[in-house]
Amino acid sequence: MTSLMKKIISTEKAPQAIGPYSQSLLINRTLYVSGQVGRDPTSGKLVSGGLAEEFKQALVNVGEILKAAGCDFSNVFKGSFPARSAYQVAALPLGARMEIEVIAVQGPLTCV
Template sequence: MSVVIRKMIYTAAAPAAIGPFSQAVVVDRTMYISGQLGMDVASGQLVAGGVQAQAKQALINMGEILKAAGCGYENIFSQHLPARAAYQVAALPRGGLVEIEAVAVLGPITDASLPYDQRMHNKL
């Protein structure tokens, strides 16, 4: 059985994890990015402006983590909708209004052709 490499990802360009976990972990070519809050890295505080401003900042923070692993948003988002996880929580850390997590695949990505029925399902 071959050895699988696990690498912890950290960048000072995104807020440090709140709690005992990593910003991201890479296993083989798959990166698991911890949920990102809309926190400003310089102040350590949530950005003002409500849920839209916090969502934008959370995605900026995620982009910095992706960059630290040598990839970008294209390793998560594309014309095909990604799988998702949705949670209901009583409260996010520091009173956050939104938290965004992601799973990315490192390296170039090529989409395989889907059968006609599956392509139609994706348009729904």
């Protein structure tokens, strides 16, 4: 049986994990990015301005983690959408209003 490559990917350009998890995990070419809220990576606090500003910052955070793995948003499926997770929670960390998680694939991808 072939062994799989497992690597933790992290960057100082995105907020560090609040709990016992990693910013992202790379298994072979598949990158699992932990849910990101609208936290400023420097202060560790939620950005002000409401839901829209939190959403923008969460996308910036995801983008920085993707970049640390040698990816960008084009590595997150655009056409043939993968399975997704959608859930409701009682509360997100720091009182965040939303959270974004992504799964990306490093390198070229051919959809069949």
